[in-house]
Amino acid sequence: MLKKLYPHDQIQKYLLIDVIAIVVLIYKVSITNGALGYPGQFLLVILYLLCFYICLWHKDWRLSAASFAGCLILMLLAVYVDKWMLLFGFIFADLLGRAERKLDLGIGIIGIAVMYILFGLLTADSLFAMIKTLHFPFMIVQMLLPLVIFISTKANVLQEELDTANAQLILEKERQRIARDLHDTLGQTLTMIKLKSELTKRLIEKDADKAKQELDDILNTSRLALKQVRELVSEMKFVSIEEEIGQTQKVLQTAGIAMSHNKQEKLPLLSNVAETMLALSIREAITNIVKHSNAKRCTFTQFEKNGEYYIQVRDDGNGQIREGKGNGIQSMKERIEMLQGEVEIHANPQGGSVITLRVPIHVNGRRRLSD
Numbered sequence: 001m002l003k004k005l006y007p008h009d010q011i012q013k014y015l016l017i018d019v020i021a022i023v024v025l026i027y028k029v030s031i032t033n034g035a036l037g038y039p040g041q042f043l044l045v046i047l048y049l050l051c052f053y054i055c056l057w058h059k060d061w062r063l064s065a066a067s068f069a070g071c072l073i074l075m076l077l078a079v080y081v082d083k084w085m086l087l088f089g090f091i092f093a094d095l096l097g098r099a100e101r102k103l104d105l106g107i108g109i110i111g112i113a114v115m116y117i118l119f120g121l122l123t124a125d126s127l128f129a130m131i132k133t134l135h136f137p138f139m140i141v142q143m144l145l146p147l148v149i150f151i152s153t154k155a156n157v158l159q160e161e162l163d164t165a166n167a168q169l170i171l172e173k174e175r176q177r178i179a180r181d182l183h184d185t186l187g188q189t190l191t192m193i194k195l196k197s198e199l200t201k202r203l204i205e206k207d208a209d210k211a212k213q214e215l216d217d218i219l220n221t222s223r224l225a226l227k228q229v230r231e232l233v234s235e236m237k238f239v240s241i242e243e244e245i246g247q248t249q250k251v252l253q254t255a256g257i258a259m260s261h262n263k264q265e266k267l268p269l270l271s272n273v274a275e276t277m278l279a280l281s282i283r284e285a286i287t288n289i290v291k292h293s294n295a296k297r298c299t300f301t302q303f304e305k306n307g308e309y310y311i312q313v314r315d316d317g318n319g320q321i322r323e324g325k326g327n328g329i330q331s332m333k334e335r336i337e338m339l340q341g342e343v344e345i346h347a348n349p350q351g352g353s354v355i356t357l358r359v360p361i362h363v364n365g366r367r368r369l370s371d
Contacts, residue, residue, distance in 0.1 A: 034080040055095040064104035067092040068111030075115040093142040097149020170338040189225040244279035264303040277335040284332040293317025311357040319347040
């Protein structure tokens, strides 16, 4: 029922403020018997509430028209009830910031100016007299407020569109990576199965023993293809960083590498895409360490700094880590670049290697700025 009376997207932010403003307005009119009398005053209040309701639900020309009329009603209430009724113009100023067109925004702002100008002429017979009162700065603020809200709203919309485009780009790049993996791994395996099947077909009548051997190879290759499919599918699912680090500890323990884990308290939450990409990058880094580093110890560090999420993987091995075919470094970089982050690799034959994964932290779909 409430959603039919008040826009549901504004309930959390503005409902309480609007209720307080309306209650204060009605109370002030109720205790003040002005020149219009109570019937005239409450008629203006009803018209004000009508204009407010129209502004609340519309963002087109009806918003500018209703706000203009509402400002004139407030001007009459200020003249005949209380001059501080002009402060309720902030309600219309706030609503005007949601206008869809600049023309409607401009008309509403003119309505605010007209409200103060007419009030000044009717009460002081001079605009210069009003300039010397607090009404003038209030007028300036009310005229600027819709512009600020309008610009902020447009900026937020553009940012949301940019975030959506970035998310789609990440998905598209991940699809391309999966397609490349399918081509490079599964495609090659299936081609081998095809060739061996054709060879076996020719050998069945000529060399049964050789054909049987080829069939065994086909069976083993098919199992390999099934394993590759499972691995590719598992990479497309959500992977938790904590679960991946837990699995990593088992892998390192099996390889005879001791592991320590340092984690900053109350780390920010990451999106599923970002966490999965980081977890898979950790897997690539650990695979590289196990295969090439000859390390005895590996240290994980997770922390936040300047609005960015860091994961450092440090080992005390031979520093033999470099970008090359088959070692996963390039795949790691591609994943982190999808998140608009960076991978830093430092290798030292005397001091091992350090892999730093750094990605921006987003809050409500927007990149969080550093403090």
